[in-house]
Amino acid sequence: MFYLIGLGLGDVKDITVKGLEVIRRCTRVYLEAYTSVLTVGKEALEEFYGRELLLADRDMVEQAADEILKGADVSDVAFLVVGDPFGATTHSDLVLRAVNAGIQYRVIHNASILNAVGCCGLQLYNFGETVSIVFWTDSWKPESFYDKIKRNREMGMHTLCLLDIKVKEQSTENLMRGRKIYEPPRFMTVAQAAEQLLEIVENRREQGEKLAITEETVCVGLARVGNDNQAIRAGSLREMASSDLGGPLHSMLITGHLHPLEVDMLKLFSDPEGLNSLKMTDSSTYTS
Amino acid sequence: MFYLIGLGLGDVKDITVKGLEVIRRCTRVYLEAYTSVLTVGKEALEEFYGRELLLADRDMVEQAADEILKGADVSDVAFLVVGDPFGATTHSDLVLRAVNAGIQYRVIHNASILNAVGCCGLQLYNFGETVSIVFWTDSWKPESFYDKIKRNREMGMHTLCLLDIKVKEQSTENLMRGRKIYEPPRFMTVAQAAEQLLEIVENRREQGEKLAITEETVCVGLARVGNDNQAIRAGSLREMASSDLGGPLHSMLITGHLHPLEVDMLKLFSDPEGLNSLKMTDSSTYTS
Structure with a gap:
């Protein structure tokens, strides 16, 4: 067997x-x-x-x-x-x-991370397509994950973003020379993912596109889910970009429409006033 | 704690x-x-x-x-x-x-069932919103889950359908008389869920609606996932309606766009010729 x-x-x-x-x-x-x-x-x-x-x-x-x-x-x-x-x-x-x-x-x-993220209080029922956010390089900055998040947001759905892991990667030079020398492993942090997403938001704004995500969109950063020292942080996308959730693995959630009970749960993981003010500016957020 | x-x-x-x-x-x-x-x-x-x-x-x-x-x-x-x-x-x-x-x-x-359904070979990445299918009664036949499946299908996404469980339900008479006498538990089967879905398909056809799902749409029925005697069956929606997967719990998946590797996995759980013929008639299915 x-x-x-x-x-x-x-x-x-x-x-x-x-x-x-x-x-x-x-x-x-x-x-x-x-x-x-x-x-x-x-x-x-x-x-x-x-x-x-x-x-x-x-x-x-x-x-x-x-x-x-x-x-x-x-x-x-x-x-x-x-x-x-x-x-x-x-x-x-x-x-x-x-x-x-x-x-x-x-x-x-x-x-798996696909169901364990439910611990932050967002309903797993209400997630749309899962996306992967990859490390950008100087010459390769794909934005396709933004469009998937946008599609989910437009339907009121949350999005789970799986963040890039680079294990046993070779430098271009080692790859070209056929040397099996590997770079140290890299794990994308919530802050790195949020920074890339903010850059896309800025690009789209400059292009005059109607924004599905802004700096104020409610997000959740999660690290080491399921472990005793797991960290969960709810706040705006801008806050995520300056967050420090410690060691790997990290994941990030972009919220869609929030149910009152979901908001109550997210408040457990946010600044006391954080989510109250966000409710005013993020249109997809539940407003009572 | x-x-x-x-x-x-x-x-x-x-x-x-x-x-x-x-x-x-x-x-x-x-x-x-x-x-x-x-x-x-x-x-x-x-x-x-x-x-x-x-x-x-x-x-x-x-x-x-x-x-x-x-x-x-x-x-x-x-x-x-x-x-x-x-x-x-x-x-x-x-x-x-x-x-x-x-x-x-x-x-x-x-x-949880939300991630374990991946065992049939459909990529969890490619699932849209999860839906619940409830037992219809003579006077209450909600169709809202069809529209969610339709929305997922139109984006090429798979749909997990959680099937109704009735535990500790009271008959109308016992409820009205305040008697705490409960009906035996009922668990919706894949066949029952498929029958309800087929009835909706027929209704929508009569209304002249462009169909997102037909009798030939590729579905997967799952029973007792994770247990030694689990059953998985891939086939058309019509086939699901006559399936017998044994005891509870059952779940049903409605496929969206199928990747070749997903088709290969589903073939493990279908009639030898079943999915080959389906490829011809179900537009969302991968055609090589």
């Missing part, structure tokens, strides 16, 4: 009892190591599970999937994914390869 | 290790008993946890929240929710009451 097991979002103890039992009886256990991170490292997981973990980076999953699946028809192999196996990144490719090789598979679900 | 703990979707072992540890040390443990169900009952949970559970039905959570929170400022009280505490039903009200009473709270997340 090939098991895809979600690890949840926080630390070693966020795995399910079922998942832990499977890990302890598997022949080999892989840890997917490129789409997300826990607040603890591989060593802490190995100690808690009492098992050695094999790191599976993007290259390995794409190029050596057969190696991962080897023997899973006669013994148990597990593939561990931070969050849920079908959360922010799907592992359909591994599933299809398993099925084609006559290997049975099973999924052991867990929380 | 007041703990909101998600139980996941399957059986007793879908709780996280962290959640289990908290339950075992709490003074009182409540089990929320109205928005969802596991495939096992209260007794199985009590045996696995080694703890007595206090059932909290809707009346109690709404009218006796103070009782639930009592003493949580000086000792630990847990409130267990099937899925994730902020999944399909939010428990913001309990959180706000706790905060107002000066009680600290913590959330222990888990999988």
